[in-house]
Amino acid sequence: MKQQTIESISVGDQLPVLHKSADEAQLFLYSAASFNPHRIHYDRTYAEFEGHTDIIVHGPLQGSWLTQFVTDWAGPASRLLNITWQNRASAIVGENLEFHGSVTEINQTERTALLSLEERNRNGAILMPATALIKLPSQNTLK
Amino acid sequence: MSTSLIPPESLARIGEILYGPITVTINEREAQRYALAVGDENPIYFDESAAKAAGYKTKTVPPTFVTHAMVIPKPLSTLRTDGLYRDGTGVRLEVARMMFGGEEWDFLEPVYIGDQITATARLAALDQKSGSKGPFVRQVRETTFVNQEMDTVARSRQIGIAR
Numbered sequence: 001m002k003q004q005t006i007e008s009i010s011v012g013d014q015l016p017v018l019h020k021s022a023d024e025a026q027l028f029l030y031s032a033a034s035f036n037p038h039r040i041h042y043d044r045t046y047a048e049f050e051g052h053t054d055i056i057v058h059g060p061l062q063g064s065w066l067t068q069f070v071t072d073w074a075g076p077a078s079r080l081l082n083i084t085w086q087n088r089a090s091a092i093v094g095e096n097l098e099f100h101g102s103v104t105e106i107n108q109t110e111r112t113a114l115l116s117l118e119e120r121n122r123n124g125a126i127l128m129p130a131t132a133l134i135k136l137p138s139q140n141t142l143k
Numbered sequence: 144m145s146t147s148l149i150p151p152e153s154l155a156r157i158g159e160i161l162y163g164p165i166t167v168t169i170n171e172r173e174a175q176r177y178a179l180a181v182g183d184e185n186p187i188y189f190d191e192s193a194a195k196a197a198g199y200k201t202k203t204v205p206p207t208f209v210t211h212a213m214v215i216p217k218p219l220s221t222l223r224t225d226g227l228y229r230d231g232t233g234v235r236l237e238v239a240r241m242m243f244g245g246e247e248w249d250f251l252e253p254v255y256i257g258d259q260i261t262a263t264a265r266l267a268a269l270d271q272k273s274g275s276k277g278p279f280v281r282q283v284r285e286t287t288f289v290n291q292e293m294d295t296v297a298r299s300r301q302i303g304i305a306r
Binding site (some may be wrong): 001020026028032033034035036037038039040043046050059060061063064065067068071072075076077079080081082083084085086087127135137 | 146171176179180181182183185186187191193194196197198206209214216219224226227228242243244245246247248249250251253263285302
């Protein structure tokens with residue numbers, strides 16, 4: 001995996017876009033792995049009864065996609081210090097989702113970078129705006 | 144003057160423990176199942192040498208996995224028709240619906256396979272606000288995760304929006 005360092009990044013850098021789309025099997029596995037029996041994540045009839053257009057992607061799954069988006073870009077020797085997201089709108093099964101992000105601030109002393117992140121759907125609507133704070137290694141400390 | 148959506152007895156619960164303290168051992172198989180269900184195949188969750196090369200003591204777990212590791216299994220007889228468990232810890236509000244508003248996480252120390260993590264959740268805040276669609280309540284549930292060395296490894300704040 002690629003490794004970013006405090007020297008390798010600049011304010012304004014864009015993270016490579018992460019694409020995600022969860023099918024029924026993945027949502028089922030996520031419900032199982034998180035021991036979440038909520039019907040809106042597997043029962044289409046029930047989800048529609050609650051007013052949703054289809055089965056709903058779990059909020060915490062999208063949260064974990066956000067952390068993956070950041071850690072895949074930053075590399076394994078970086079440390080995620082904070083992530084904050086807002087659930088603005090739901091994502092549904094099979095929907096093509098995109099994660100966009102950029103570096104908005106760098107603190108050289110602390111070796112941290114603040115990132116601005118967005119999960120968007122195909123129409124460009126922002127489902128989850130987020131920020132992340134990540135600590136990066138220095139080029140000198142990597143062997 | 145809008146009427147209060149927060150009954151006095153609920154306001155009095157601010158600061159109260161809603162969950163825990165509960166201690167759970169971080170299980171490798173559960174953590175890897177979680178990572179794979181997310182589609183996150185980062186080697187630091189699966190490969191000891193990759194984790195060590197990245198500066199970890201041993202294999203670590205996806206950042207927010209700790210909250211899922213704490214889920215208490217409950218009998219089928221406690222399931223409601225919507226599939227959620229009946230839960231006596233809910234804070235009573237004069238609202239129709241509670242929605243997830245978002246989450247804030249601080250990660251202070253790595254969580255390793257085999258760690259014993261103790262979680263305690265508190266009702267951190269309950270505020271009535273006015274929005275374009277009328278009054279709503281912002282509920283903050285803060286959970287602290289502490290390891291066997293008494294280091295706080297993570298803190299989460301789950302925001303609930305009730306209207």
